[in-house]
Amino acid sequence: MLPRRGTFLFLLLITVAMLSSVLVGAQEENILRILSNADIRTSDPHVAYETETWPTSALFYIGLVRWNDDNTALIPALAETYSVSDDGLVYTFTLREGVKFSSGRDITSADVKWSFERMFRPETLSPTSYMFEAIAGVPAFIDGSATEISGIEIVDERTVTFTLQFPVWSLIQRFALPPGFIVPEEAVEAAGDNFARMPMGAGPFMLETWESGVRITGTRNPNYYEAGKPFFDGFEMQLGVEPSIGILRIEGGEADIALDFVPNAEYPRIVADAAISAQLLPTAGFANIDYMIFNTTIEPFDNPDVRRAMNIAVDRQRLVQILNGRALPAEGPIPSSVLGNNSTLTPWEYNPDEARALLESAGVTEGLTVNMLVNTDPTNLSVAQVLVADFAAVGVTVELTSVDNAQFLDTVINQPDTLELVLTNWYLDYPDPSNVFEPLLQCGGSYNWGQFCSESLDGLFATANSNPPGDARWAAFSDVEAAIVEEAPWVFLQHQANYYFTSSRLLIASDPATLLRWDASTLR
Amino acid sequence: MTAYLLRRLVGALVVIWGVATISFVLVFLMPGDAARMYAGPRAPEATVERIRQEWGLNDSLPVQYVRFLGRAVQGDLGRSTRDGRPVLQAVIERVPVTIQLALAGLSVELLLGIPLGIIAALRPGSLIDQFTTVLSLVGVSIPQFAVGLVALYLFGFVIPIFPLGGYGVIPIFPLGGYGTIAHLILPALVLGFSGAAFYARVLRSSILEIANEDYIRTARAKGLGARAILNRHLLRNALLPVVTLIGLDLALLLGGVVVIEAVFGIPGIGLQAWTAIRNQDTPMIMGTVLFASIAVVGLNLLIDLLYLALDPRVRLNAA
Numbered sequence: 089m090l091p092r093r094g095t096f097l098f099l100l101l102i103t104v105a106m107l108s109s110v111l112v113g114a115q116e117e118n119i120l121r122i123l124s125n126a127d128i129r130t131s132d133p134h135v136a137y138e139t140e141t142w143p144t145s146a147l148f149y150i151g152l153v154r155w156n157d158d159n160t161a162l163i164p165a166l167a168e169t170y171s172v173s174d175d176g177l178v179y180t181f182t183l184r185e186g187v188k189f190s191s192g193r194d195i196t197s198a199d200v201k202w203s204f205e206r207m208f209r210p211e212t213l214s215p216t217s218y219m220f221e222a223i224a225g226v227p228a229f230i231d232g233s234a235t236e237i238s239g240i241e242i243v244d245e246r247t248v249t250f251t252l253q254f255p256v257w258s259l260i261q262r263f264a265l266p267p268g269f270i271v272p273e274e275a276v277e278a279a280g281d282n283f284a285r286m287p288m289g290a291g292p293f294m295l296e297t298w299e300s301g302v303r304i305t306g307t308r309n310p311n312y313y314e315a316g317k318p319f320f321d322g323f324e325m326q327l328g329v330e331p332s333i334g335i336l337r338i339e340g341g342e343a344d345i346a347l348d349f350v351p352n353a354e355y356p357r358i359v360a361d362a363a364i365s366a367q368l369l370p371t372a373g374f375a376n377i378d379y380m381i382f383n384t385t386i387e388p389f390d391n392p393d394v395r396r397a398m399n400i401a402v403d404r405q406r407l408v409q410i411l412n413g414r415a416l417p418a419e420g421p422i423p424s425s426v427l428g429n430n431s432t433l434t435p436w437e438y439n440p441d442e443a444r445a446l447l448e449s450a451g452v453t454e455g456l457t458v459n460m461l462v463n464t465d466p467t468n469l470s471v472a473q474v475l476v477a478d479f480a481a482v483g484v485t486v487e488l489t490s491v492d493n494a495q496f497l498d499t500v501i502n503q504p505d506t507l508e509l510v511l512t513n514w515y516l517d518y519p520d521p522s523n524v525f526e527p528l529l530q531c532g533g534s535y536n537w538g539q540f541c542s543e544s545l546d547g548l549f550a551t552a553n554s555n556p557p558g559d560a561r562w563a564a565f566s567d568v569e570a571a572i573v574e575e576a577p578w579v580f581l582q583h584q585a586n587y588y589f590t591s592s593r594l595l596i597a598s599d600p601a602t603l604l605r606w607d608a609s610t611l612r
Numbered sequence: 613m614t615a616y617l618l619r620r621l622v623g624a625l626v627v628i629w630g631v632a633t634i635s636f637v638l639v640f641l642m643p644g645d646a647a648r649m650y651a652g653p654r655a656p657e658a659t660v661e662r663i664r665q666e667w668g669l670n671d672s673l674p675v676q677y678v679r680f681l682g683r684a685v686q687g688d689l690g691r692s693t694r695d696g697r698p699v700l701q702a703v704i705e706r707v708p709v710t711i712q713l714a715l716a717g718l719s720v721e722l723l724l725g726i727p728l729g730i731i732a733a734l735r736p737g738s739l740i741d742q743f744t745t746v747l748s749l750v751g752v753s754i755p756q757f758a759v760g761l762v763a764l765y766l767f768g769f770v771i772p773i774f775p776l777g778g779y780g781v782i783p784i785f786p787l788g789g790y791g792t793i794a795h796l797i798l799p800a801l802v803l804g805f806s807g808a809a810f811y812a813r814v815l816r817s818s819i820l821e822i823a824n825e826d827y828i829r830t831a832r833a834k835g836l837g838a839r840a841i842l843n844r845h846l847l848r849n850a851l852l853p854v855v856t857l858i859g860l861d862l863a864l865l866l867g868g869v870v871v872i873e874a875v876f877g878i879p880g881i882g883l884q885a886w887t888a889i890r891n892q893d894t895p896m897i898m899g900t901v902l903f904a905s906i907a908v909v910g911l912n913l914l915i916d917l918l919y920l921a922l923d924p925r926v927r928l929n930a931a
Contacts, residue, residue: 129695213651213663215652216654301879302879333768333877336764342776493890497648497649501653
């Protein structure tokens with residue numbers, strides 16, 4: 089008997105569906121398949137700053153220097169050599185002979201100067217240009233009184249120098265970040281307002297298509313500075329893929345890597361499964377600290393004893409459990425992966441009885457009620473709830489105010505005086521301890537939302553920061569960290585470990601500049 | 613009739629203007645700062661201030677509103693403050709994706725819901741009637757993201773019949789994208805699942821109510837067969853509330869199915885609006901709100917016209 093028409097149509101539909109999925113599943117072998125949950129808003133290295141936009145810009149662009157394969161030192165990239173003067177004021181780069189943009193045009197020192205000046209032009213609206221503000225002549229260029237940045241000098245076709253207003257020893261690390269990538273003038277001019285989605289640089293790949301919200305594809309750059317790289321003929325980045333679904337797609341062999349970190353909920357399943365746990369790729373960058381800020385200008389948080397008491401009131405092991413074991417308890421602000429971290433610090437011992445006694449001796453009796461501001465990030469909210477319970481156990485009632493990120497930023501930046509406690513986290517842009525102290529803990533630091541200020545600590549920091557990279561610098565920063573912990577301006581919570589998830593066929597590395605090493609990625 | 617249409621059209625324009633105005637004021641009053649969201653938490657205040665000035669965010673509400681309205685009537689909705697794309701272009705790109713998903717979801721709702729509703733009404737208390745009751749409860753109770761994720765896991769990963777999310781297009785529409793119709797089936801089924809049961813319940817009540825009307829009894833007394841009564845008298849009248857529902861439902865679906873779009877990675881207007889709201893991207897928020905309000909108002913107008921065709925009583929009143 090022939091099937092009825094409805095049944096026949098249904099079967100036809102299913103067959104079409106199966107065939108289509110088979111066709112969709114068929115991928116070219118030598119194409120790197122990337123996933124991203126977010127729609128990539130820009131690939132412009134001077135405008136990008138997000139977890140997904142920095143690695144995207146590194147597909148198309150590269151800078152003068154980069155991290156070596158062991159992530160232990162910076163090595164020349166577009167530059168052939170670089171040097172820093174003894175006083176830390178002059179950085180000299182010599183470009184490789186014949187190094188080219190993907191268009192085939194030679195890169196000259198004029199391109200380097202133009203690219204860095206572009207970052208400071210008002211129309212670029214660069215949110216990351218502050219990283220290079222120490223270059224001499226930048227203030228005059230920004231306010232329009234100079235037409236060029238005097239501190240960037242073209243010595244010859246291949247040599248360019250950067251002269252600083254004051255020594256910034258971590259500056260060389262910033263040259264490896266996207267704001268330091270070289271952008272060609274003609275590509276910016278040609279693309280106009282669409283440059284964000286029309287990338288052209290000297291990175292491993294060249295843009296093929298960019299469909300907003302759908303996918304970005306690229307082909308290998310035949311003019312890449314390292315012969316034989318990249319290994320892949322091209323890449324395809326699919327956008328809008330929910331992170332949990334992304335993991336399933338990678339497990340199913342449909343994709344190679346997701347730009348989103350493995351979600352907290354997925355982590356235990358992957359770690360427990362021997363078949364796929366090796367596919368977790370720890371991030372070499374993204375050193376971080378989760379912390380709770382005290383407004384140190386108000387009572388009782390202007391008292392270091394109160395701040396210390398609240399540090400020992402927190403059960404950090406419980407917090408690590410909440411994060412499914414994906415974290416290390418923090419003793420101080422500097423992650424252990426960053427040089428200058430003080431490895432001799434004693435872990436904060438969870439001791440609610442002592443915390444209560446300390447609070448009482450500091451005059452904080454039962455009935456203290458304070459407000460804690462937190463954004464709506466689910467992990468932050470879980471951590472906040474543990475803190476509320478821990479503080480309640482020592483007699484401090486904490487009322488949570490959870491707001492979306494826009495309102496959170498607006499409040500902490502524009503209304504710091506209204507704050508009491510703030511739960512937040514900081515990801516280092518580059519692995520130097522100054523990237524924690526300078527913005528977060530210095531008097532008047534731009535992200536010092538708790539308004540903590542200690543002139544003696546600032547003095548210690550200035551001394552430590554005047555040392556060039558080396559043992560003396562790390563030892564001095566280690567002392568600064570110990571002094572900070574003594575003052576306890578925050579409740580130091582934990583350092584999270586973040587992972588990418590990759591396919592079993594992909595070999596790829598991540599670097600301390602929070603980038604993925606696209607050019608060196610290969611098939612196993 | 614023409615006067616009626618004109619009246620309705622003017623009314624529709626006033627509604628759209630009202631929605632745009634209220635939305636603009638609400639977005640203006642929203643706490644937060646679009647320039648800060650663009651620049652990120654680390655950009656210095658001076659940079660953020662430069663962005664504010666460039667975008668005119670320091671201007672007063674009336675100045676910004678008049679500027680927005682002036683441009684909007686000329687078809688210029690500005691550029692997204694998140695990615696710099698022209699809003700109109702971004703909305704136009706995403707509308708077909710959403711229309712496709714909405715129509716596919718609605719089709720599933722109707723293809724499942726109407727037969728279930730009729731059968732349940734014809735056999736009240738039967739197994740199928742109880743089944744639709746349970747189904748509608750389940751459909752309303754389980755969040756769509758849960759159904760979506762489970763469906764993807766089961767039919768995309770465990771039994772890989774369908775692709776694991778992604779953007780699909782019906783091949784007859786040359787809209788771009790990497791997918792095929794297979795990408796559309798699962799989201800449409802998930803979307804249609806909860807709606808189908810709802811339609812079934814509405815149609816069931818409507819049929820049962822009309823079945824007690826005098827004219828049905830008369831038809832039965834005249835000796836008309838059950839099938840003829842159902843087709844000619846019962847369904848035609850019982851479907852009127854369903855038609856109204858379709859209009860409202862479709863308008864809602866076109867306004868964006870954020871959850872389904874997010875779970876399945878479909879770059880529709882809902883996801884666009886959600887991203888815009890999170891980033892305080894005022895031009896994009898206004899663009900998506902305008903589209904949604906035009907869709908709602910336009911479809912309501914269409915439904916009213918359809919009523920004119922379906923129901924002679926409405927025709928008389930309109931005249």
